[in-house]
Amino acid sequence: MSAEAARKLLIGDDGAGTSKLEYFDIEGVAEQVRIAFSVADVPFEDVRIAWSDWGTKKPTTKYGQLPQLILPDGTIVTQSEAMLRLAGAADKQGKLYPDDAKSRLEIDQLLGLVGDFARAWRPCLYIGMRPQAFGHPEKKDWADADKTIEKLRTEFIKNELPRYLEYFAEKHGKDKFLTGDDLTIADIAVYMQIRYFTRGIADYAPKDCVDKYPDSIAYLKRVEEHPKVAEYKKNKA
Ligand SMILES: N[C@@H](CCC(=O)N[C@@H](CS)C(=O)NCC(=O)O)C(=O)O
Incomplete structure (x- = not known):
């Protein structure tokens, strides 16, 4: 389009x-x-x-x-x-989601990957909110609830989080953004997903859990420093 x-x-x-x-x-x-x-x-x-x-x-x-x-x-x-x-x-400059098959293919794969990242985290999050959906009793009747939630989330932060951060760092470690010098919608999606883990929203996913991955922290900063992203954030504040 x-x-x-x-x-x-x-x-x-x-x-x-x-x-x-x-x-x-x-x-x-x-x-x-x-x-x-x-x-x-x-x-x-x-x-x-x-x-x-x-x-x-x-x-x-x-x-x-x-x-x-x-x-x-x-x-x-x-x-x-x-x-x-x-x-x-809709970006008139044609940078956010360029209208050529090769760029879109690259961006679409990254969107798929960030979707995998989000989906991998979901059971760890939702088991604390709706344990019945995973075959457990309601939280109030489930003695091991907290222990199980802690185990799932801690293991995710230890193993899955670095695995996905590494996949993205392989891309943005070489270039400014994931696909080169220009910010694309893949960067916005990946930025939001990594940022989620820096916000300390869920128990056992502490807000410093990304801090030991400096490439990811530097990448978040580069996205936030993009003039249009910075302007959005300033207007929102
Ligand atoms: N695949 C949908 C998911 C939308 C979704 O899960 N929405 C949630 C909030 S993030 C919602 O509306 N929850 C309220 C409800 O289900 O009652 C999308 O990406 O737009």
Whole structure:
């Protein structure tokens, strides 16, 4: 999809429309889309849904989930990764998600890899939230809950986290970003996933767990120093 076609979808034929990105007031899976829109210079309405309104809103959404992106023509887009690609395609400079097969193939593989990274962590996180989904009793009736959660998360941080950080470092260790000198949507997705582990959100995933991987820390800094990312972060603060 050309930048022109993507921008038409996002801001209308006359460029005066606005898409509405609805998500919770968290970074979650939508922050990468917010950043990509900002880097691509696509104005959007950043709608934050309060948890207290979610019960009423949920049945009105297509799959009972957010984010959803409402285009100026009323089309409702689901799936943050589809939104990320659309935002990337809308970059007039053609850098975020370049319109050539080779670049896209490289970026798509990295998006797949960061998806694997996120999926690998998910059971470690959700076992603490919904142990029944993994065949365990509810947390209050499960004596070994904390021990099991600690074991899973600690092992992930020890073994899986460095494995994925290494895969990405093989790329950004050579160049400024994952695919070269230009920031792409793969960088935004990978940045968000590594950043998650620096935030100390889950027990047994301490916020200094990435600190012993200096290449990854330096990479996060390079992404944050990208002028458009820095501008987004400054406006958000
Ligand atoms: N694959 C979807 C996942 C969306 C998703 O999991 N949304 C969660 C928040 S991160 C949600 O809406 N949770 C509320 C619920 O399921 O009731 C995407 O990337 O957009």
